[in-house]
Amino acid sequence: AQKVTQAQTEISVVEKEDVTLDCVYETRDTTYYLFWYKQPPSGELVFLIRRNSFDEQNEISGRYSWNFQKSTSSFNFTITASQVVDSAVYFCALLYSSASKIIFGSGTRLSIRP
Amino acid sequence: DGGITQSPKYLFRKEGQNVTLSCEQNLNHDAMYWYRQDPGQGLRLIYYSQIVNDFQKGDIAEGYSVSREKKESFPLTVTSAQKNPTAFYLCASRSTQSGVYNEQFFGPGTRLTVL
Numbered sequence: 001a002q003k004v005t006q007a008q009t010e011i012s013v014v015e016k017e018d019v020t021l022d023c024v025y026e027t028r029d030t031t032y033y034l035f036w037y038k039q040p041p042s043g044e045l046v047f048l049i050r051r052n053s054f055d056e057q058n059e060i061s062g063r064y065s066w067n068f069q070k071s072t073s074s075f076n077f078t079i080t081a082s083q084v085v086d087s088a089v090y091f092c093a094l095l096y097s098s099a100s101k102i103i104f105g106s107g108t109r110l111s112i113r114p
Numbered sequence: 115d116g117g118i119t120q121s122p123k124y125l126f127r128k129e130g131q132n133v134t135l136s137c138e139q140n141l142n143h144d145a146m147y148w149y150r151q152d153p154g155q156g157l158r159l160i161y162y163s164q165i166v167n168d169f170q171k172g173d174i175a176e177g178y179s180v181s182r183e184k185k186e187s188f189p190l191t192v193t194s195a196q197k198n199p200t201a202f203y204l205c206a207s208r209s210t211q212s213g214v215y216n217e218q219f220f221g222p223g224t225r226l227t228v229l
Contacts, residue, residue, distance in 0.1 A: 033216060044204075101172075102208075
């Protein structure tokens, strides 16, 4: 089976706390790509990051960081020192090499309280 | 500016009427997709197209139809057969060429309300 699981339906933290969004994927392919998207209240999905299966280096972009671990089939997303503007729904997604469409997880709704 | 446009942003229709949602992209992407999102829910794939004049059903195609006569355009028609059409509709596109970034880019969406 090829699927993406985001077990956390909703997370609520106070501003300035660190928060990690979990993503677990399943695929039989050895070549695949993982993505994270942000959906703010306006509705449009914004692309955040792409990772391919051959690159397990963690990535940091400002307050955002991503931890890709093939051993646990996880691609977790951490926001450091969260801000109210980070409030959104976040989707993890998978594209395996033989696929014609991206598989999305069910999303995690993140609320940052002032 | 390169991107995906969807129009209109808000659309109201009476029950029983067909309605067509527009999606245009100038990213030169081969593949285009339509998703439906209900409040508080994830994305569900309606239809997708890998190439002009060809398209495939997604997970919830019943009550919808599409066409792909031009690479840039992938309109979605919500027919009267769709039992509960009120939702947020998102269009997306991506490149399928090897060696090119392959993430999907999304349009701003259309909120359809059927009265």
